[in-house]
Amino acid sequence: MTELIANEMTSDTLIDDATLSEIAVTRDEFWMIVKRLGRLPNDVELGMFGAMWSEHCGYKNSRPLLRNFPTTGPRVIQGPGENAGVVDVGDGLAIVMKVESHNHPSAVEPFQGAATGVGGIIRDIFTMGARPIAILDSLRFGELSEGRTRYLFDGVVAGIAHYGNSLGVPTVGGEVAFAAAYAENPLVNAMAVGVIDARKLVSARATGVGNLLVLVGADTGRDGIHGCSGLASRELSETSEDQRPTVQVGNPFLEKLLIEACLELHQSGVIVGMQDLGAAGITSAVVEAASKGESGVEIDVQKVSRRAVGMTAYDVMLSESQERMLVVVKPESVASVQAIFDRWSLHADVIGRVTADGVVRVRDGETVVAEVPAWMLAEAPTYRREGKRPGWLDEPMPTIPPDPDRPGAVLHRVLRFPDIANKRAVFRRYDWSVQTNTLLGPGQSDAAVLRLKGTGKAIALTIDGNGRYCYLDPYRGGAIAVAEAARNVVCSGAEPIAATDCLNFGNPEKPEVYYQLEEAIRGMSDACRALGTPIVSGNVSLYNESNGRAIYPTPIVGTLGLLEDARWRTTAGFQSAGDRVVLLGSDEGDGLGGSAYLAERGYLVGPAPRLDLNRERAVQQLCLAAIRNGLIRSAHDVADGGIATALAESCLLGGIGFVGTAPAGEDPYRWLFNEAQSRIVVSVRSSDVAAVLDLAREAGVPARELGVVEGERLTLDGWLSENLADLADSWALDGA
Amino acid sequence: MTVQSGGGASLLRFGVIVFPGTNCDADTYHVLDRVLNAPVEYVWHAATQIPAVDCLVLPGGFSYGDYLRAGAIARFSPIMQAVSRFAADGGLVLGICNGFQVLCEAGLLPGALLPNDCLQFRCQWQDFRVESSDTPFTLTAQPGQVLHMPIAHGEGRYYADPAVLRQLKDRDGVILRYCAPDGSLDPSANPNGSLEAIAGICNEGRNVFGLMPHPERCSELELGGIDGLTIFRSLIEYRRNVEPSLVGVKRD
Numbered sequence: 001m002t003e004l005i006a007n008e009m010t011s012d013t014l015i016d017d018a019t020l021s022e023i024a025v026t027r028d029e030f031w032m033i034v035k036r037l038g039r040l041p042n043d044v045e046l047g048m049f050g051a052m053w054s055e056h057c058g059y060k061n062s063r064p065l066l067r068n069f070p071t072t073g074p075r076v077i078q079g080p081g082e083n084a085g086v087v088d089v090g091d092g093l094a095i096v097m098k099v100e101s102h103n104h105p106s107a108v109e110p111f112q113g114a115a116t117g118v119g120g121i122i123r124d125i126f127t128m129g130a131r132p133i134a135i136l137d138s139l140r141f142g143e144l145s146e147g148r149t150r151y152l153f154d155g156v157v158a159g160i161a162h163y164g165n166s167l168g169v170p171t172v173g174g175e176v177a178f179a180a181a182y183a184e185n186p187l188v189n190a191m192a193v194g195v196i197d198a199r200k201l202v203s204a205r206a207t208g209v210g211n212l213l214v215l216v217g218a219d220t221g222r223d224g225i226h227g228c229s230g231l232a233s234r235e236l237s238e239t240s241e242d243q244r245p246t247v248q249v250g251n252p253f254l255e256k257l258l259i260e261a262c263l264e265l266h267q268s269g270v271i272v273g274m275q276d277l278g279a280a281g282i283t284s285a286v287v288e289a290a291s292k293g294e295s296g297v298e299i300d301v302q303k304v305s306r307r308a309v310g311m312t313a314y315d316v317m318l319s320e321s322q323e324r325m326l327v328v329v330k331p332e333s334v335a336s337v338q339a340i341f342d343r344w345s346l347h348a349d350v351i352g353r354v355t356a357d358g359v360v361r362v363r364d365g366e367t368v369v370a371e372v373p374a375w376m377l378a379e380a381p382t383y384r385r386e387g388k389r390p391g392w393l394d395e396p397m398p399t400i401p402p403d404p405d406r407p408g409a410v411l412h413r414v415l416r417f418p419d420i421a422n423k424r425a426v427f428r429r430y431d432w433s434v435q436t437n438t439l440l441g442p443g444q445s446d447a448a449v450l451r452l453k454g455t456g457k458a459i460a461l462t463i464d465g466n467g468r469y470c471y472l473d474p475y476r477g478g479a480i481a482v483a484e485a486a487r488n489v490v491c492s493g494a495e496p497i498a499a500t501d502c503l504n505f506g507n508p509e510k511p512e513v514y515y516q517l518e519e520a521i522r523g524m525s526d527a528c529r530a531l532g533t534p535i536v537s538g539n540v541s542l543y544n545e546s547n548g549r550a551i552y553p554t555p556i557v558g559t560l561g562l563l564e565d566a567r568w569r570t571t572a573g574f575q576s577a578g579d580r581v582v583l584l585g586s587d588e589g590d591g592l593g594g595s596a597y598l599a600e601r602g603y604l605v606g607p608a609p610r611l612d613l614n615r616e617r618a619v620q621q622l623c624l625a626a627i628r629n630g631l632i633r634s635a636h637d638v639a640d641g642g643i644a645t646a647l648a649e650s651c652l653l654g655g656i657g658f659v660g661t662a663p664a665g666e667d668p669y670r671w672l673f674n675e676a677q678s679r680i681v682v683s684v685r686s687s688d689v690a691a692v693l694d695l696a697r698e699a700g701v702p703a704r705e706l707g708v709v710e711g712e713r714l715t716l717d718g719w720l721s722e723n724l725a726d727l728a729d730s731w732a733l734d735g736a
Numbered sequence: 737m738t739v740q741s742g743g744g745a746s747l748l749r750f751g752v753i754v755f756p757g758t759n760c761d762a763d764t765y766h767v768l769d770r771v772l773n774a775p776v777e778y779v780w781h782a783a784t785q786i787p788a789v790d791c792l793v794l795p796g797g798f799s800y801g802d803y804l805r806a807g808a809i810a811r812f813s814p815i816m817q818a819v820s821r822f823a824a825d826g827g828l829v830l831g832i833c834n835g836f837q838v839l840c841e842a843g844l845l846p847g848a849l850l851p852n853d854c855l856q857f858r859c860q861w862q863d864f865r866v867e868s869s870d871t872p873f874t875l876t877a878q879p880g881q882v883l884h885m886p887i888a889h890g891e892g893r894y895y896a897d898p899a900v901l902r903q904l905k906d907r908d909g910v911i912l913r914y915c916a917p918d919g920s921l922d923p924s925a926n927p928n929g930s931l932e933a934i935a936g937i938c939n940e941g942r943n944v945f946g947l948m949p950h951p952e953r954c955s956e957l958e959l960g961g962i963d964g965l966t967i968f969r970s971l972i973e974y975r976r977n978v979e980p981s982l983v984g985v986k987r988d
Contacts, residue, residue, distance in 0.1 A: 253757050
């Protein structure tokens with residue numbers, strides 16, 4: 001054996017490239033496996049290593065960088081490391097949350113890819129013992145004018161609707177944006193949120209020697225084998241369509257039964273540990289449970305119920321069949337566990353037991369087909385790479401010719417831009433009101449607001465990201481993603497208290513992509529620290545490339561806010577004629593760089609907006625203080641499309657117009673459409689204007705009155721005056 | 737908010753049926769229990785006996801996944817035979833959304849609910865005109881009154897063949913229609929292509945009522961409206977007609 005290892009460089013005949021490629025393990029990694037084992041792995045073991053060491057499961061490239069995130073805080077009960085993050089919201093309740101990508105499956109099979117993405121993230125929530133109460137999603141596609149984009153977009157929305165609606169978990173928010181960079185590699189990020197009695201969290205640990213491993217839910221089939229290694233962790237290519245069979249098929253009905261049965265099981269107090277089966281199926285579930293529990297496990301694949309004949313141990317270990325759960329219970333509870341699953345017409349197989357030796361041992365009847373210490377599988381090698389600042393960041397910006405249209409016509413154009421257009425056509429396909437907690441649903445406020453029944457409190461939820469900013473400046477883009485998500489939550493009346501993230505990037509083996517990843521994480525980390533939103537969970541999706549071209553670097557941030565009093569909830573639409581509109585914050589010095597306005601004109605030109613985190617924090621605290629003092633009638637942050645878009649949206653959502661005077665000495669296009677950060681448009685009673693301006697002065701935040709809410713037009717005297725009905729027509733998402 | 741309840745004998749007792757895949761059971765239970773203070777219990781799909789209740793609610797959801805046709809499998813549940821007997825004996829049966837679909841599939845209500853004409857799920861607020869207050873479910877409403885309630889369904893397009901439709905209308909069996917906010921029957925206010933904008937119907941005995949909107953999602957002010965209470969309060973009022981006393985809504 002030592003001889004064999006000594007000869008490693010010349011022993012490539014031991015394994016061929018095709019096999020390594022199938023399991024997505026490099027030759028160096030193969031030799032690392034041989035060294036750890038002190039022998040050659042057999043096929044089953046090699047398949048298990050391939051899955052566990054995939055980027056998707058093993059975070060090989062991102063793990064060292066993720067250490068920069070702040071992950072603790074007074075409200076954090078559980079940070080990254082379990083199936084989802086857990087945040088204390090008082091009254092004995094905790095919120096469980098996580099976001100996860102399902103990009104590549106959705107690229108090859110949009111409906112099932114998106115559906116199973118929802119199913120997977122929901123399982124992460126109830127695996128913790130929490131009842132899922134909300135879904136949000138963040139989507140990116142190519143240009144909406146492309147036929148393939150429409151196919152992918154419609155399929156993804158239909159898949160999310162199919163799964164979430166059937167489960168009875170409301171889809172309460174989300175965002176979607178379009179750019180050619182995502183044409184072949186769309187992004188489908190799903191976030192799920194649950195609520196639990198804070199004292200009753202379930203861990204994913206397999207502990208207690210002799211305790212039994214029970215596999216519950218769907219039978220195991222051949223679907224999804226190599227999903228995490230072969231599909232999720234490599235670039236898409238022209239042959240990716242052939243990988244459609246590696247995409248799993250979802251069954252929301254089964255998942256609904258699984259939710260109810262697992263939560264009932266949890267209530268009955270017999271669960272020692274619970275781990276869902278997602279990427280890398282049984283392999284990942286038993287390895288995670290054993291390594292977290294610092295124990296070993298022994299399972300027998302013959303005990304696993306199957307939906308196909310002739311499946312090998314390899315197939316069973318790597319199947320990614322959906323809607324399965326691994327539960328660790330004491331031997332004496334098996335009968336009561338079986339009774340609960342019987343009641344829900346789910347069958348449960350005892351497939352193994354917890355052992356003391358730290359080894360994951362897989363039997364096929366009498367034969368041991370894999371025997372590997374859990375840590376070897378769980379601890380994937382990590383790579384710290386050298387990033388390189390992409391050349392385009394330092395290229396001179398092109399000059400942009402003057403806009404041929406008058407400002408009013410430009411506003412119509414910007415509202416029609418698919419990133420900004422009203423997404424009602426999307427969210428009305430989602431059940432957003434089931435569970436009767438949705439106080440503010442999609443499109444009503446900058447964040448969704450859900451009551452926590454029986455407490456008088458509510459939570460606010462949003463999901464946000466901006467690939468353009470990150471492409472132009474990954475540090476700023478990362479920081480802005482965090483800041484804007486927090487600002488959205490603030491506009492709905494909530495204090496931001498925690499965040500979850502999904503990092504969507506290209507191939508990290510490319511130095512420019514690695515630089516983007518590193519810088520975006522640094523920006524996000526700084527913003528999370530400044531704004532008090534530790535990252536409690538997250539997911540990394542790398543290799544988002546097709547035919548060698550990377551997507552825009554796209555970190556997506558899901559933020560949780562808390563309203564100690566649900567009555568503080570605030571909508572984005574103007575309320576009543578006579579109310580005054582005040583801008584909190586200012587745009588001094590910012591240009592049109594990175595704006596939706598320029599993107600609409602076909603320019604991806606920087607610099608991205610600047611972000612002063614002290615100013616951002618001050619603006620957020622000011623807005624919250626004003627809301628809590630009852631001074632604010634509506635609040636809407638200035639984001640994509642600038643202040644003109646913010647004013648138009650507040651008019652359209654409120655069904656009432658606005659009249660203001662254009663500021664003197666300003667370039668109308670810059671003033672109307674720049675995306676300077678840390679700004680919020682609020683409306684207040686005329687009698688409260690002075691109080692709001694006083695609060696702003698005390699907070700050191702510039703603020704000024706912009707105009708008055710009235711009529712049926714959006715007017716900035718001297719620049720534009722547009723009829724609301726016409727603006728509404730432009731705002732409707734074309735052909736969705 | 738609670739509806740004042742009187743003596744125990746006059747309380748209307750509710751049973752909420754739970755099929756595998758039902759997902760509005762807890763919402764319905766919450767309104768009956770917490771908002772209306774009514775006695776309520778869950779009834780499991782595998783049960784063959786109906787407990788001592790006055791009104792059975794078949795709540796919304798996707799019973800058995802609704803993979804074949806909404807409600808098509810649930811009608812074969814053991815409990816449905818008992819529901820049929822309960823209805824035949826004059827018991828009150830309320831089918832909401834998927835519950836309405838199940839009642840049609842089970843033949844307790846005429847007609848069928850087909851996929852929406854837009855071929856998509858629709859979740860939105862909608863206006864409904866009360867066509868008849870001559871049922872235990874709508875007796876506190878005025879005919880022509882407009883109720884504002886949410887819908888959330890993919891298969892809500894009511895259909896009946898001409899003979900069945902004529903019979904339904906002749907016996908005043910159409911209870912709710914999709915309408916414009918002013919109560920007019922504007923085709924653009926029909927979200928799913930339902931025949932004659934029909935959104936809710938009752939059986940010949942007027943004790944079985946199915947509707948597509950979700951009254952349980954609009955029975956608390958903070959959820960944006962309380963028109964759903966009209967349905968639940970009518971039931972309680974109906975019971976109270978035997979032993980009349982004031983029914984009023986007051987804030988907690």
